[in-house]
Amino acid sequence: MKKWMCMNCGWIYEQELGDPEGEIAPGTAWEDIPDDWKCPDCGSLKAEFEMVEI
Amino acid sequence: MTIMPRLEDLEDKSFDPFLVEKLSTGDCPDPYPRIHELREQGSVVEASYRKQFTDVPDVQMGHLPQVMVLGYDAVMKVLTQPEIFTNKEAFENNLGKSFGNTITVMDAPIHTRYRKIFQKAFLPQVVAKWGESVVDPVVNRLMEKFIDRGEADLIEEFTHHYPFQVIYAQVELEPSQAPVFHKLAIAQILSSIGAPQGPEASTKLGKFFGELLVEKRKNPGPDLISHLATVEADGERLPDDVLISFLRQLMNAGGDTTFRGTSVLLTGLLTHPEQLAAVTADRSLIPQAIDEALRWEGPVTSTFRYAAQDTEIDGHPIKKGTIINTVLASANRDPAKFENPDKFDIFRSRGTRHLAFASGPHLCIGQHLARVEMTRALGAILDKLPNLRLDPDKPPPAIKGHLLRVPEHLWVKFDR
Numbered sequence: 109m110k111k112w113m114c115m116n117c118g119w120i121y122e123q124e125l126g127d128p129e130g131e132i133a134p135g136t137a138w139e140d141i142p143d144d145w146k147c148p149d150c151g152s153l154k155a156e157f158e159m160v161e162i
Numbered sequence: 163m164t165i166m167p168r169l170e171d172l173e174d175k176s177f178d179p180f181l182v183e184k185l186s187t188g189d190c191p192d193p194y195p196r197i198h199e200l201r202e203q204g205s206v207v208e209a210s211y212r213k214q215f216t217d218v219p220d221v222q223m224g225h226l227p228q229v230m231v232l233g234y235d236a237v238m239k240v241l242t243q244p245e246i247f248t249n250k251e252a253f254e255n256n257l258g259k260s261f262g263n264t265i266t267v268m269d270a271p272i273h274t275r276y277r278k279i280f281q282k283a284f285l286p287q288v289v290a291k292w293g294e295s296v297v298d299p300v301v302n303r304l305m306e307k308f309i310d311r312g313e314a315d316l317i318e319e320f321t322h323h324y325p326f327q328v329i330y331a332q333v334e335l336e337p338s339q340a341p342v343f344h345k346l347a348i349a350q351i352l353s354s355i356g357a358p359q360g361p362e363a364s365t366k367l368g369k370f371f372g373e374l375l376v377e378k379r380k381n382p383g384p385d386l387i388s389h390l391a392t393v394e395a396d397g398e399r400l401p402d403d404v405l406i407s408f409l410r411q412l413m414n415a416g417g418d419t420t421f422r423g424t425s426v427l428l429t430g431l432l433t434h435p436e437q438l439a440a441v442t443a444d445r446s447l448i449p450q451a452i453d454e455a456l457r458w459e460g461p462v463t464s465t466f467r468y469a470a471q472d473t474e475i476d477g478h479p480i481k482k483g484t485i486i487n488t489v490l491a492s493a494n495r496d497p498a499k500f501e502n503p504d505k506f507d508i509f510r511s512r513g514t515r516h517l518a519f520a521s522g523p524h525l526c527i528g529q530h531l532a533r534v535e536m537t538r539a540l541g542a543i544l545d546k547l548p549n550l551r552l553d554p555d556k557p558p559p560a561i562k563g564h565l566l567r568v569p570e571h572l573w574v575k576f577d578r
Contacts, residue, residue: 118286148515
């Protein structure tokens with residue numbers, strides 16, 4: 109299974125959960141997340157995420 | 163084949179770092195009433211966290227101006243504004259003395275560069291593989307020693323050893339060297355109370371790791387140390403001082419905290435038998451049990467940051483040069499965020515993240531490994547120790563310490 113993961117801390121974006129605290133509604137596709145959104149765990153920018161095999 | 167360097171013991175063989183460490187972290191049975199009292203005064207209180215609980219002086223930080231940050235949102239603000247609240251000045255005179263030039267003592271941009279290289283070796287998909295190959299054999303070996311007895315002290319016989327043995331396995335340390343390794347790992351943090359054995363242990367561990375890196379570069383294998391010794395980023399290897407410092411810290415950050423976290427997890431479940439029964443019946447509850455244990459009694463109650471400029475937190479002015487005691491334990495029991503915060507409840511809403519691993523760029527690098535270790539350890543205990551319960555003939559577990567929390571004993575009985 110492939111997921112978007114923050115390479116600075118290992119946090120994984122789950123589309124069905126979104127990131128409500130970061131104002132990303134559940135179900136939001138990765139492509140629709142704004143570029144200035146930050147990783148909720150470590151604060152890295154979206155650009156620091158990579159698609160990885162879990 | 164790797165020729166394993168020899169570790170040198172402390173000169174004073176009678177010195178017991180475990181006992182001294184217990185004295186320095188204190189035997190405070192419950193810091194939370196005082197923490198709640200302080201938070202009620204405001205999210206920022208001018209004082210040092212340590213001084214609330216002990217008269218043992220902090221020889222490295224005690225003379226500096228300090229505030230405690232106690233509210234969840236205020237703690238989060240400190241942890242996620244690294245350009246204002248920095249690490250270097252906060253840690254160079256304590257952890258920096260013990261471990262050296264570790265990433266905890268760095269700020270951006272150098273921190274960002276090295277952190278990413280280290281984190282790569284501890285990403286979830288990497289450490290998940292260690293569960294079966296490294297953690298399970300350690301857990302099984304330790305449990306074999308008491309599984310036929312029907313009773314055990316899970317602290318003395320299990321949790322106090324397994325995370326360290328996972329690290330020994332990564333380092334490929336022979337069992338005969340393990341006791342000295344464990345002793346030096348604990349002794350090195352005693353620099354904070356001025357014990358001469360602190361720097362002595364740091365030097366001896368540094369020499370050992372330096373020699374080990376030379377060996378691993380000659381004969382690299384699939385292990386963690388070989389990976390770190392040879393990994394390159396932008397065509398550059400990790401400098402030896404950064405790598406050796408990281409390995410020194412790994413023993414404490416990866417060993418000691420997981421020992422405490424697992425001990426607290428088992429204590430929480432054993433003192434709440436209905437929740438233990440629920441997890442026993444449904445192992446998919448293990449992740450939320452781990453998170454609740456870390457929120458309820460996180461192993462590290464407070465960490466530091468340094469105000470690099472004049473600023474404010476919740477309207478409270480903070481002068482440049484102030485040491486910020488960032489009280490994670492207070493954030494994790496802030497009633498504004500967690501209902502009935504003193505209650506251990508694995509079924510509580512997980513809407514708000516706990517801060518046991520901190521937050522922001524210095525978030526615990528080993529959190530995924532810690533979760534794998536705790537999951538494997540708890541799973542094995544539930545599988546192999548049926549009808550697990552507290553030993554009614556022994557004192558119940560008592561979690562102690564104002565800075566680092568753990569029970570000394572966890573006496574249990576189980577069916578054979």
